[in-house]
Amino acid sequence: MINEAEKMSAVVLGERLRIARETARVTQAAAAIAAGFARTTLVAIEKGTRTARIGEIQTLCQCYGVSVNSMLRREAIHVDLVPRFRKLSETADAGIESAACLLNDLVSAEVELENILGVEKSKNYPPELAILKGDVRTQAEQDAQDLRHWLGLGIGPIQDLFSILELQLGIRVFSRKMDAKVSGLFAYDDAVGACILVNANHRKERRVQSGAHELGHFTATRRLPEVYQDKKYENSRDERYASAFGRAFLTPARSVMQKFKELTVGSSHLTRRHVILMAHLFGVSRQAMVMRLEELDVAKKGTWGWFEDNGGITDKQVQQVLGDSIYKDSVEFMSGHPQSTRLNLLALEAWKRGLVSEEQMAQLLKIDRVILRDMIDEASAEEDDAHDLIKLS
Amino acid sequence: MILSNCLSETAQPLVLDTSVVINLIATTIPVQIIKSLAQNVVVGEATIQEIGFGEKKGYQDSGCLKLLIDNGVVGVEEMDEGAFQIFEELVTGGMASSLGDGEAATIAIAVSKGKTAVIDEKKAHNICAQKFPEQLVGTTIELLSHSAVLDAVGQTSLSDAVLQSLQNARMQVRAHQLDWVIGMIGEDAAANCRCLNRLMRARNSK
Numbered sequence: 001m002i003n004e005a006e007k008m009s010a011v012v013l014g015e016r017l018r019i020a021r022e023t024a025r026v027t028q029a030a031a032a033i034a035a036g037f038a039r040t041t042l043v044a045i046e047k048g049t050r051t052a053r054i055g056e057i058q059t060l061c062q063c064y065g066v067s068v069n070s071m072l073r074r075e076a077i078h079v080d081l082v083p084r085f086r087k088l089s090e091t092a093d094a095g096i097e098s099a100a101c102l103l104n105d106l107v108s109a110e111v112e113l114e115n116i117l118g119v120e121k122s123k124n125y126p127p128e129l130a131i132l133k134g135d136v137r138t139q140a141e142q143d144a145q146d147l148r149h150w151l152g153l154g155i156g157p158i159q160d161l162f163s164i165l166e167l168q169l170g171i172r173v174f175s176r177k178m179d180a181k182v183s184g185l186f187a188y189d190d191a192v193g194a195c196i197l198v199n200a201n202h203r204k205e206r207r208v209q210s211g212a213h214e215l216g217h218f219t220a221t222r223r224l225p226e227v228y229q230d231k232k233y234e235n236s237r238d239e240r241y242a243s244a245f246g247r248a249f250l251t252p253a254r255s256v257m258q259k260f261k262e263l264t265v266g267s268s269h270l271t272r273r274h275v276i277l278m279a280h281l282f283g284v285s286r287q288a289m290v291m292r293l294e295e296l297d298v299a300k301k302g303t304w305g306w307f308e309d310n311g312g313i314t315d316k317q318v319q320q321v322l323g324d325s326i327y328k329d330s331v332e333f334m335s336g337h338p339q340s341t342r343l344n345l346l347a348l349e350a351w352k353r354g355l356v357s358e359e360q361m362a363q364l365l366k367i368d369r370v371i372l373r374d375m376i377d378e379a380s381a382e383e384d385d386a387h388d389l390i391k392l393s
Numbered sequence: 394m395i396l397s398n399c400l401s402e403t404a405q406p407l408v409l410d411t412s413v414v415i416n417l418i419a420t421t422i423p424v425q426i427i428k429s430l431a432q433n434v435v436v437g438e439a440t441i442q443e444i445g446f447g448e449k450k451g452y453q454d455s456g457c458l459k460l461l462i463d464n465g466v467v468g469v470e471e472m473d474e475g476a477f478q479i480f481e482e483l484v485t486g487g488m489a490s491s492l493g494d495g496e497a498a499t500i501a502i503a504v505s506k507g508k509t510a511v512i513d514e515k516k517a518h519n520i521c522a523q524k525f526p527e528q529l530v531g532t533t534i535e536l537l538s539h540s541a542v543l544d545a546v547g548q549t550s551l552s553d554a555v556l557q558s559l560q561n562a563r564m565q566v567r568a569h570q571l572d573w574v575i576g577m578i579g580e581d582a583a584a585n586c587r588c589l590n591r592l593m594r595a596r597n598s599k
Binding site: 007008054055058062066068069072073074075108112116350354355356357358359360362363369370373374378380383 | 588
């Protein structure tokens with residue numbers, strides 16, 4: 001029998017069921033039919049004036065694609081980011097809607113694990129800016145430079161953007177395989193903070209570009225959710241700002257010009273080798289690098305078009321210039337393991353303490369059981385290497 | 394080596410959890426293994442659903458499980474009222490004291506209907522031991538080490554099956570089961586199984 005103290009209040013459960021139904025885009029009428037009762041009964045359940053029976057809860061959960069445990073688990077967090085994304089026209093697309101739901105679930109999981117482990121999420125957000133009247137690119141370049149300065153980054157290349165986002169700024173960052181057209185998502189909620197999701201199907205440089213783009217949204221349009229799509233025409237000032245911000249943050253003008261001068265000294269032409277080395281140095285794609293050189297008037301307009309028309313700059317050429325080991329690093333695709341580092345660490349800690357089961361963990365991290373088992377084995381192996389010298393307090 | 398095995402001591406039907414189904418499918422001979430057992434083998438609806446969810450991500454386990462069910466090798470058990478009450482108890486409360494739907498349903502069906510649960514999850518074993526001390530709960534290794542399985546499939550096939558499950562499904566092995574596993578697949582193969590690394594290191598450091 002369930003301890004009365006453990007039993008969730010009907011009001012809380014009703015609210016959770018409502019959020020799950022709306023996230024799954026199921027109408028009250030459809031849910032009621034699936035559960036075999038009147039719509040008015042579902043209304044009463046969602047308001048908390050009627051207690052749902054376990055069989056009814058199970059049927060509703062099946063209808064909404066959520067687990068009963070996530071509905072009845074005391075610490076489960078039910079963030080409702082998805083309705084905010086639905087206000088965007090893009091979310092009519094199934095792939096984008098799915099990405100929004102994924103971000104929602106990952107944020108919920110991370111917050112729940114923090115609560116269970118008693119970990120406080122630290123945030124170190126710079127003041128929120130606004131996009132002012134006038135040229136967005138100029139504002140973006142300045143704001144990106146200011147943020148670098150605020151973070152103490154100087155003007156040099158950034159080694160690991162996602163560490164800066166997660167560890168220095170305290171933004172929640174996730175990377176998962178999504179529909180190819182989705183490069184990234186950004187959302188903000190007062191309770192959980194800023195969240196970014198990038199596409200693990202994309203190459204590393206593209207994920208970095210997406211992350212920097214979302215950082216632009218975080219900087220100047222923090223309270224608006226956003227979906228960054230591949231090849232989407234930048235027809236809004238917000239999007240043009242974010243893209244310009246991303247470019248300026250990753251490839252600051254002064255630094256690019258200085259490195260360009262150093263690398264091309266003595267050369268009469270811009271070569272593929274120059275582009276490959278510059279792109280590798282700044283951690284951006286070859287195309288992004290050339291476009292940035294064009295934007296800064298360091299290369300002539302149309303330079304990237306010329307490369308494209310003349311065989312492009314191939315991976316093989318990159319391998320020849322950078323060598324095998326560096327090339328492999330620079331084009332690393334995601335392994336099967338999702339790379340949301342902080343979420344994984346929290347989940348593994350909860351696992352170690354016996355607080356989560358394999359099924360609960362798979363459901364929280366939204367990953368397959370076998371991949372999860374591999375992740376746990378890898379983490380356990382690292383722990384075994386631990387030595388007193390590197391023990392934390 | 395004979396592994397002490399609660400599944401050998403009971404004629405009760407077995408209820409398999411998702412973790413066990415995944416491990417058995419990974420052996421590549423789930424039909425032969427399950428048919429060798431005298432006990433009936435069933436799964437709950439929650440297990441079927443969870444494995445079906447994996448199908449959307451490209452995993453084949455759902456199709457395999459469907460075949461097992463369609464061919465009558467594995468039965469499907471629904472929760473009755475008694476099972477639902479136990480299920481509700483197991484999925485409610487704090488994270489530390491609750492289980493996932495599939496894990497909870499497996500135990501609920503087993504307790505309510507007088508069957509033996511087969512589930513690898515340690516937390517599930519612990520919670521079950523606290524709440525239902527009389528309930529028998531086995532693991533995949535206990536199922537594979539059942540003498541009936543060895544008699545039916547033979548040493549070579551069983552060794553290969555164990556190795557496949559370790560390599561492809563990262564099957565969980567408890568410390569007291571390691572010697573049996575090594576006896577099945579050999580020391581070298583065991584040393585090369587990532588999921589056994591921790592146990593092998595602990596064993597070799599003694």
